[in-house]
Amino acid sequence: MKQRGRHRRRRRGQALRATLAGTALALTAAATLISTSQATGGNSPGGLTELRAGAAAPQLRLREHLLPRSALDTLSGTMGGNVGVEGVLDDTDHAMRDTAGCSDSERSALPVEPAATRAYCWDRADARTSAWRPRSVTTSGDADVTGQWGTRRVILAGWTHRGGQAAPADRGKAFARVAFVDATDPDALRYRWVLLVAPRAGGKDFTAVRAGLGGMVWYQDKLIVTAAHGAGLLVFDMHRVLRAGVDSAAVGRTAGGYSAAGYRYVMPAVGSYEMEGGACTRAGAVPCFGSLSLDRTTAPASLVATEATVGRADRTRVWRYPFSTALYRTGLRADAEGRVDAVEAYTTKGTGVSGVVSHRPAGAREARWYVGRPSGSGGGHGSLWRQNGRGAQAATCTADQSHACWGLGPGALSYWPQTGELWTLTGTAARRVLYAVPLSSVDDSVD
Template identity: 65%
Template sequence: MKHRGRHRRQRRGQALRATLAGTALALTAAATLISTSQATNSNSPGALAPLGAAATAGGFRLNENLLPEDTLTTLTRNMGGNVGVSGVLADTDHVMRDRAECSGTERSALPLEPVATRAYCWAGDDARTREWRPASVTTSGDADDDGMWGEQRVIMAGWTHDDRSAATTAGDRGLARIALIDASDPRALAYRWVLLVAPRDGGRDFDAVRSRMSGMVWYQGKLIVTGRGDAGRDDALLVFDLHHILKAGVDGTAVGRVRGGYSAHGYRYVLPAVGSYSPAGGTCGSAAGSVPCFGSLSLDRTSTPDSLVATEASGPDGDRTRIWRYPYSTVAGREGLLRSDSLGRVDADEAYTTKASGLSGALSHAPVGARRADWYVGHTPGNGGRHGTLWRQSGSGAEAVRCSGDQSYACWGQHTSSLSYWQETGELWTLSGAGSDTTPERTLYAVPLASVDRSLG
């Protein structure tokens, strides 16, 4: 299904914002029941420090690797044609619980300030499993600036398999999946799981993508996800085409071609990769640390052109973390791919270091009329289940969201992951439960970016 063009009328977005504002009034009172007595390290990460042109063009350079077009054509034909986003959403089999139906433990993972105006919890086993963890989020607000994909509002949540679980089998190890969520009605979100796969044998077969997804961005027709694997193997970024979601006709535990068709380890739908971006300087973490490992991803629609924002994977005790951006291509036929030169090389056009360690997502956004973007950086504390901190950084300094109850900075959600800004509604989306060893705190929620700015202190 072809998605609608850009520059759509704004009335729908204004009406939706008005509806969500009414929802926020009801949630504000509930938020006051949550204790704000927790503290966190309030040491400011200070101003962003720009990296020079040589550093930006060095360790951040990527090589583009796209599959031959006939590979995906062959696989699509063999599996009965493209189902598309709308086909999956017409076949949802899970219903998310609204905030009122979430448990007290789940609600305790939400931010203390600013209040989440929309909050949801997962269905059944997805809320309790220790084998899977939510890792990243993107929306149709990233995909198209009118916030829609066709006639639907859509959220994607990436989950990665936790191979430390005692129940892990060889077939489960390293799997990556996407929850494709119909968010057209804010009162009734429903979803279906889609397995990420990689074509092989010229498109006549496929394997499972086995990767720890920590970030993803859906832009135009492409989905880019982090593709870090085990044993030092790192494809950096994997690329998928949302116009090619395919249906596995055989319900079995195998992955790939089997007698009678194709099986996807019990999943009905698969999303095949169409390429990758690999680090030109070698495996991440090599070359004396000049090649960063990818952490989270987000989209900046306020840059020119639109750009993919990336953070370095880092622990809570590091001294500095790198954040940078890659411009998207504006060449016809390359929609959703990064800007590359004639040799397929992709360079970052801006990079910084920040003293904010243990990053759990970063977002770049320039207010109307501003010459430079602000960077919103989530920080996860290194111990316990405490709430995190959300900083807004620039080249001149940093401010954090402050809890009004005790003036501490531990106001953000618990164990949050990547950030996604929905331009049409003005909402900042994220997930909780990404880094916790416990499971009942998994939520999907949104806060208005304007509320974040008002809460800074």
């Protein structure tokens, strides 16, 4: 399970510096920043309250389950071998539109303050479909300390199927797909869809995975995503991406080979993490997973998670699990019995959290937690709060004196340390944008 050495090659410094350069985008929203607030009331989530380790551990403990290597090898062998990330990126078939190509409606979904320095809109069919919703993002900045996978910069965006709004033939499928975006050239992003599946019949067949994709983290050669309804985590191996040779509506083995509902590529799950305390309940003792992100400023690197809550909840838990440092495996750090314990946990008064990132600047005594929240009224811009144990801060907008300065319908967050950018996406149909904001700009807007 080691990461291959070829994925640690660095690009030339000149190319990397070019990708760091960004020009602030012109926004169409009317509100502008007039001040920042050390928030103590209103819709402020307040400071983080630490949970005692002894009390939090049983509720947050995971149990690891790995699929047999033989089943995974059988599926790879019968489908012609693994094509990996490179095989997908060599076969992209969708182009993303840059800011100039986005519509006024799409640009209006961008943050008011701080401004995005990079933004892209999806293929027009993907931008408008009501059957699918973009929810999460992770990058090769998570995957490797070089910020690249091999020679490429890559963005992964997780979309979930909204079966109730799809055509009758598609209802109830609840598929999950990931856009593999080649971002090597920041002026010409292209992508290809990959369907998430689960092996069955000893690796002789597969079925579609039901995953919520509210959160997604790519660390070394593993992709960890939230399962359906936040009930645990699913694990995928980035080397094990397979090609389906039959183009049909079926999913799995057919008379002519393997089909994936019209998708050319599939990625089979290799394992899962389930809450040891039993089924999760929203605002209950055992939390359901909401979103995920990676924090490389801890030792070892850690998976940061937030709880999915309902409207009646008055708090949200945020916590972290350590990644393994063993040479023989990648994934979360599990003991001999497959148990994974959280190493840090807090509660925040904010509910409906859409994304969270933890990052400790060099020389700082504690981490800063960046928490994204949707509009309280629905349909409006969200807010982005920077929290610690002493309080919370967010930019204040001039139009209504609120903190609704973040993107419209905000999704999960991901920090790309090599570029200093905070990446996220919006999920509203016809107003879907993938964008980046420098984390330094976020800090400047609240300091």
